[in-house]
Amino acid sequence: MSDACLFADIAQKAHGILTQHVKSNLQSKVYQSEKVKSWTEEIMAACTRDLSKLSPNFKYIVSCLILENKGVGLHNGCACHWDNVSDGIQLVSFSNKHLQCLCTVFGVAL
């Protein structure tokens, strides 16, 4: 467990955690509306569990967006009122032939 107080210090590892869980859950999946809910819950539960072990000095918000890969347009934006030095964001995007996933973690220092 890291003693880091700045999100920049754990950003790379947080990115790695998100990538690992998104890929392992969605690698060869086809979009099915009845299963998507359980996929997102598994991804986020695993991410929050590993992030809490990474550093206890942050509050984490993980958001996950899964959509069918139909070539449609999508825009994702965020605005944050926080401390730029200690807080941060990491974004992971994944796509296969059938679906796309956008997973974001916001780390807010305590």
Next chain:
Amino acid sequence: MAEAESRQKEVQLFEPTYQLGPEEKERFRPSEVKKIAEEVLKKYLEGVTEYTNSTVSASCEDVCETIKKRVKEECYLPRHKLVCQVVLGEMKDQGVRVTSRCLWDPDSDNYASAYYKNNHVWGCAMVFGLYAE
């Protein structure tokens, strides 16, 4: 020595209040924030008749900034950090799921979400308020 020190750049230090949670009047109220998010989404997306990269890209930034600004101004949240995430997508019969999970203090932190759709575009806004001691 004192003169040299006073000429140095002023550093703002915020002393801790040792208040572990927000007071009643400082609480993040999801219903108020949801109403603001719905109004902003409707204002920017109501007139959209076609999803184009340039217009929606600008709208996405504007929606985020406006929601954040309005929540800061209209809700009394002096010691809260705010995170506002907005997703705008083209309406084309595709399945979408937007979810979030938070690791925080449920007594002091909260969130609100809002959704808007018309025949051409859909939008989802999530606002998270985290108490910072």
